[in-house]
Amino acid sequence: MSSEPSTDAPPLRWGILGTGRISESFVPDIRAAGGVVGAVWGRRTETVEAFAAAHGIPRSTTELDALLGDPGIDIVYVATPPATHLELAARALQAGKHVLVEKPMTTSAVDSARLFEIAAVNDRFVMEAMWMKFNPLHLEVARQVRDGVLGIPRYVRGAFGMPFPSGGSRWRADLGGSTVLDQGIYPVTLAEWLLGPVVLITATGAVRDGVDVAAQITLGHLDGGSSQLACSVLEFLDPSASISGTAGWIEIPAMFWAGGVARVHAGSQGALFGDPIPLLRPREGNGYVPMIRSVAAAVTAGTRENPEHDAAATLSTARVLDNIRQQIFANAEQ
Ligand SMILES: NC(=O)c1ccc[n+]([C@@H]2O[C@H](COP(=O)([O-])OP(=O)(O)OC[C@H]3O[C@@H](n4cnc5c(N)ncnc54)[C@H](OP(=O)(O)O)[C@@H]3O)[C@@H](O)[C@H]2O)c1
Numbered sequence: 001m002s003s004e005p006s007t008d009a010p011p012l013r014w015g016i017l018g019t020g021r022i023s024e025s026f027v028p029d030i031r032a033a034g035g036v037v038g039a040v041w042g043r044r045t046e047t048v049e050a051f052a053a054a055h056g057i058p059r060s061t062t063e064l065d066a067l068l069g070d071p072g073i074d075i076v077y078v079a080t081p082p083a084t085h086l087e088l089a090a091r092a093l094q095a096g097k098h099v100l101v102e103k104p105m106t107t108s109a110v111d112s113a114r115l116f117e118i119a120a121v122n123d124r125f126v127m128e129a130m131w132m133k134f135n136p137l138h139l140e141v142a143r144q145v146r147d148g149v150l151g152i153p154r155y156v157r158g159a160f161g162m163p164f165p166s167g168g169s170r171w172r173a174d175l176g177g178s179t180v181l182d183q184g185i186y187p188v189t190l191a192e193w194l195l196g197p198v199v200l201i202t203a204t205g206a207v208r209d210g211v212d213v214a215a216q217i218t219l220g221h222l223d224g225g226s227s228q229l230a231c232s233v234l235e236f237l238d239p240s241a242s243i244s245g246t247a248g249w250i251e252i253p254a255m256f257w258a259g260g261v262a263r264v265h266a267g268s269q270g271a272l273f274g275d276p277i278p279l280l281r282p283r284e285g286n287g288y289v290p291m292i293r294s295v296a297a298a299v300t301a302g303t304r305e306n307p308e309h310d311a312a313a314t315l316s317t318a319r320v321l322d323n324i325r326q327q328i329f330a331n332a333e334q
Pocket residue numbers: 017018019020021022023041042043044047048079080081082084102103104129131168169170175182
């Protein structure tokens with residue numbers, strides 16, 4: 001499927017739920033991708049009005065039903081803490097809106113499956129905003145792996161660790177705080193994407209106040225590959241990644257999930273050991289533009305899932321994340 005919406009299709013009209021930092025970054029990218037931002041919802045009048053004024057959004061409200069009943073909105077972007085995603089996205093789908101939900105789609109595979117069912121019943125599009133899978137750099141890395149540039153792919157390494165300040169939603173169990181769901185989702189998605197289905201999961205980690213705050217993960221993949229992954233909100237963990245195979249490897253430096261540069265160590269002795277081949281695919285806008293364009297193309301085409309990140313891929317990763325968290329909670333000193 002083309003990632004470009006048909007040029008004669010009217011632009012998709014977006015409603016934004018939540019006025020946090022990610023919404024700040026997302027709104028300009030909606031416009032850069034050719035979309036219209038028609039309305040924003042937030043819980044407090046002052047905050048939502050300030051957000052609308054700062055971003056030139058014509059309508060703002062603290063009444064969710066007002067945004068969901070707005071005939072001038074086609075698709076809703078859910079950018080609130082993870083524990084709120086299921087209810088907000090379900091209400092939007094039931095109100096007849098298409099939905100793009102921030103990662104993680106919900107806090108469990110069962111809840112995410114439920115959301116896909118609700119979308120199907122209401123004949124609406126829904127997708128988890130896993131923007132890494134739409135980044136031109138990552139698409140090129142995936143293409144090279146598929147085309148055998150690295151020989152047989154065998155191993156993925158990746159980490160996302162940063163000391164996020166305590167007190168925010170990432171540290172609150174009631175809001176779905178979880179380093180595995182929030183940060184770990186990127187290396188796990190990368191590993192599954194590049195090495196295929198996961199058949200073995202070993203995880204250890206740390207839990208504070210009912211929230212998993214650090215994880216060290218080993219995955220075994222169906223075709224015999226393996227991954228070593230980690231995430232944390234306690235400390236920095238070198239936020240780079242690499243994929244290795246029988247004929248070489250590709251490094252994706254920090255921040256690997258958002259990067260525009262990689263280095264291919266394959267194809268010649270020089271590239272392997274001296275001068276790797278640079279891959280340069282600069283980010284567009286804040287990095288969300290290619291995903292937003294792809295969502296617009298899918299919705300405009302009448303598709304109910306995006307083949308680039310469909311229900312099967314979302315739920316497969318969600319089940320791996322569930323299992324990792326279960327192991328951490330079972331073994332961690334709380
Ligand atoms: N794709 C990316 O690059 C990226 C980056 C960061 C985060 N994220 C994801 O985006 C989502 C939001 O993360 P965040 O760090 O922005 O979260 P956050 O700052 O804690 O919350 C975002 C917004 O959600 C609203 N909100 C807070 N608590 C709420 C509640 N109990 N019920 C309903 N709304 C609530 C608030 O807006 P109002 O005050 O207007 O209600 C808040 O500004 C998460 O799923 C996270 O994983 C994605």
